[in-house]
Amino acid sequence: MSTPQPPMPQPAAPAPTWQAASGGSYTSPIPIIRTHLGHALASEWTKIKSVRSTIWTLGVFLFLVIGIGLGAGALVSGSDTDMHGDSPLALGFFGLLLGSICIITLGVLTTASEYGTGMIRTTMVACPTRSRVLLAKSVVFFAVAFVVTTVSASFVAFAQSAMLEGSGAGTPSGGEWLKGTVGVGLYVALLGLLSLIVGSIIRHSAGAITIMIGVLLAPLVIAMFMFADSLRDLQQALFEYSIPNQLAVFYDNSLSGSGPSGWDPLWIMLGVTAVAFGGAYLLLEKRDV
Template identity: 55%
Template sequence: MSTPQPPMPQQAAAAPDWQAAPGTSYTSPIPVTRTHLGHALHSEWTKIKSVRSTMWTLGIFLLLVIGIGFLVAVQTTNEDFQDVPFTVPAFIGLLLGQLCLLTLGVLVVSSEYGTGMIRTTFTASPQRHRVLAAKLIIFFAVAFTVSASAIGLVGLFTSSLHSSGDSDVPWAGTVFMGALYVSLLGMLALAVGSMLRHSAGAITTMLGVVLLPSIMPAFLMMSDTLRTIGEKMQEYAAISSLARVFRLDSESGNGGAQLGLLAGVTAAAVIAAFVLLERRDV
């Protein structure tokens, strides 16, 4: 008969490197950093430069503003700029190009709702207000830079054609105010897109905001009772506002009042978008 061997003492299994020892807290080997607005800005910048809608809308915007501006500029003479700035040829293209910025502003936020990717975005960044703030900042920076560059390029091209003229009307301010006006319109569209969460509905709403104040006065002024309302609406329409910015109607101001009203409306829409974003489910 074989002699039974004494039981071997059990050795304690070594704990894996990732497992905390009893009585101690676990420390991740992966560095953990506190998220901030900079991360959201980087994410939104990656999105806006990666999607095709940005390239298409901004490309068409540049084609309209610069292309039409150059075509108008070569048809002008020195006498045409005695009372207006050299950026005036960009005015017509900007009237059409602003629709591109409206569309882009809506798509920046509504496209994520349409595809369902907004759930992934809010999972990665649970603080929703930070996401919306990053979208607004990145969009405004892109829209203002592109708009100011396009208007300024048209102004430089026009001034080079008429360098021998005696025009002393400053035009640097029109570059800033014109770019600011259409960029604020785009931010308003982004806020509307965040509230409606539907691309077609938000774009249609913004087209009404831009076009109706230019169309309705023609009907309102047929009535003596509504004439005052029609005249005031026409004064603050997008066409009239940009005309004042480009000094085409210098007797009625430089567009500061219209720009202030648009800034106020945009601020109100942005605040409403933040409030609804926190109160509603995805």
């Protein structure tokens, strides 16, 4: 008596059928799955969380933002300095300005490093829709940068407020808290996203990082050495629209006393990033990998 055979498992989805040369047909046992943006997001999340550059850059970022922020608060609270009603949140500016270099570096490496290693060819084979790859990288990086920046800036802000209580520092309003935490988180994340886009355009890690650090610091440094009266208007414009000054605006502590105010720096950075993203998309569609 023969033993009954168990039923064969059915494929999860319809499989393609090819017509053989002999007249028969062949059905592939591999199921066909239509890919979408969610698959690209999962792939980019796996990449960004598994490479060592993410751990190192974000680790140094947290060290700078939290270390310098708490150090500045401790120095002011331990001295005889009277804050004269100034917001204690402004002391978080120094650590965040230096820490933004780490976000810039990570943004560039998210795209440019794949061109350096040749991994971009594998990425494009797995996802031939190039715009989807760029969008997935942008979304994942922006989310990581925003969360890390906002959480660290909020921690420093609450710690500084507690340390400087009773030292004459003013009590921040709700708007000041929002700009000093969520506002700076959005601004720094957009700055990192702009770096990611520049990395996609330049396709060279060192070159893109150098360009972005120049964009971050060069306007302010150049303006500091403009002494001629004929360059006064240009000097003022460089002061007003330099990234350090725009970042200081979120702490109501503008370096120039004029120019962008309130949430203006965020809209400026958003516009610049959107234009750069459009240029990167057009180049990505035209150039070979």
